[in-house]
Amino acid sequence: MLLLGIDIGTSSIKVSVVDSQSQKSLAAAQYPDEESKITALQPGWAEQSPEMWWEHAQQAILKVNASGTYNPQDIGAIGIAYQMHGLVIVDQNQQVLRDSIIWCDSRAVPYGTGAFDHIGHEKSLSRLLNSPGNFTAAKLAWVKDKEPQTFQKIHKVMLPGDFISMKLTGEITTSASALSEGIFWDFQKDEVSQDVLDYFGFSHNIIPDIRPLFSSHGEVTAAVAEKLNLKKGIPVAYKSGDQPNNALSLNVLNPGEVAATAGTSGVIYGVSDQLVHDSQSRVNTFAHVNYATNQKRVGVLLCINGTGILNSWSKNNLAAGQSYHDMNAKASEINIGSDGLRIMPFGNGAERILNNKIIGTHFHNIDLNLHTQAHIFRAIQEGIAFSFRYGLDIMRENGMNPKVIRAGKANLFQSKLFAEAFVNATHVPVELYQNDGSVGAALGAGIGAGIFDSPEEAFQYFEPVELVEPTLIDQYEPAYQNWKTFLEKHLQN
Known part of the structure; x- marks a missing residue:
């Protein structure tokens, strides 16, 4: 069976089609060739259009399908990796209400600082494992304060990967991992943080349906399948932020294992079985792809924006x-x-x-x-x-x-x-290793769809090149x- 991985990057969209038996990429494509636009209306701001991501994702899928190296009808599951911390908001008709405030946007720092002080530093760090800082919840608070008419129209708030999954399937879902990177997750209670919702004045109704990260997040609709030459009903079986997904693609799943990447931003990401936090929130802790209530696996993430x-x-x-x-x-x-x-x-x-x-x-x-x-x-x-x-x-x-x-x-x-x-x-x-995020997302889809019995099986042929x-x-x-x-x-x- 073939697996399709989609990596929603800041610069472009990368897709790969992977053979589940060999775990090798059969074809890959990127769209566009030039770097995607980032809109900076003011110093320290950074926005991108979610509809642009969707258009580019479709073009990348059509481009890789046109390679002629496989039959697109043999694709059996889809996985999505995406730039972390971006804010996407839609109305009841699943229409985007504003451009996404993306990961490197700095405007929400004062809102996160206010939440940190109000909730309490010790309580925030022990429950959220982070200061709300400049993450998705704080960005949503900026919208609530500065664009109240837009905020009132919000039906659901999403991360970028949730949005692409919605466009493929028509369903809006998320995961504990995604919510933790937005600083919406209470690790002690293993549920959406009531402290965060109460302080910012958010209704629980704007949070999507929460599903396991490795599971079905909906099936490709007939209209999308026809347009992209895919089979109707293919499950989107995996969604992860780019850094947890990069760790997965490097087979970094167990305590003590560490991954790094040096793209637009730079990251070191280590896995722990302890709910650790930095006293100053200089490094951050999120639920890893294999986080579960009975098996704590968190990723300790060092991010440097300017690399x-x-x-x-x-x-x-x-x-x-x-x-x-x-x-x-x-x-x-x-x-x-x-x-x-x-x-x-x-x-x-x-x-x-x-x-x-x-x-x-x-x-x-x-x-x-x-x-x-x-x-x-x-x-x-x-x-x-x-x-x-x-x-x-x-x-x-x-x-x-x-x-x-x-x-x-x-x-x-x-x-x-x-x-x-x-x-x-x-x-x-x-x-x-010779790997990338789109291949990791494809293998994640194989795990989520049950094509692999375990993550270990998905990486049985994994070897370093240098x-x-x-x-x-x-x-x-x-x-x-x-x-x-x-x-x-x-x-x-």
Whole structure:
């Protein structure tokens, strides 16, 4: 049987069709070729159209079906991964009421801070495992305050993956994992948090039907099936935020296992069987894909908004006509430490590891007689790696001490320079795998539809393609400590 995985990214939609027997991707497609638009009506804001996601998802599915490498009628289940924390609201006719306020939007910080103070810090951290911060519930509170006429029309509130599932099936569902990433979930009671609903003045009726993450979230309608050349009635059997899904796609399911990704944002995600929380909510804890009331599995998530987006910014603005390969080659000729040039990569909104401060991207120690374009390219990748180290040390404070980190050989991890800087800055080896989120979503669908008897069966052929080990710690450590000094000066301002 074939499995279809859909990954709703910030930049584009990626889909893969996977053979359940071999667990290999038969075909993949991405749409659009250029990066999708993010609307920023004010500094610190970031919105995207959910209908744009749906249109792009359809085009990606049609594109992969047109590859001719399989029969679309053999697809038996669909899985969805999606950019986390986005707010999607619809009316009773399932019509979108406004553009989605997405993950890197910073406007809701004051609303989350108010909830944190009112509910109580200790109670919030012990029950929600997080401060409401800048997450989905706080974004909904912003809509309630600033756009009351829109708020009054809300029938259901969703995460981005819930919306795509709704468009496929006509049903609106969610899961404990999705609600936890929106900071709607009370982990002590294993139910929607009444504290959050009461403080923000939300009705429980706006919460969708809650189902197990690995289960049917509806079946593809006849109209959608006809348009996309799929069989009517295929179940959407899996929905997960992109980081828990990335962990699944790397077979990170058990306590102590850790995954990383370095795309637009950077993430380290470790699995625990304890309901852990950071005292300052600098790293966050959400229900993992295999969370259950009788088997607690949570993901401790370090997120850095400004990572790969800085690398792409430098390509677009400083490297006209050059490829990432060209940039990496130039950067590799520069000494470790970039001859003193230091770059802070925090220019993509409020950073949780910095207590939701917005400090921006900074270049330090530029010597106009020494530093070149190549120095900037290297200092950017080192600065991103150093931000991972800074965040990982916070995770270590909270009991997460990885012996190895698994990552897909994609995005920044395709750069040998970045992989070298990452392992030497963090002191942790990295196993690289040929995988992506859409393949993980497809395999998740196989688990949810019962095509695999267990997650272990879904990953029985899973092997790393490369191991990167730290061998230059003594050369990277002084550069990191110097970088950290500059960061701490910014945080004192």
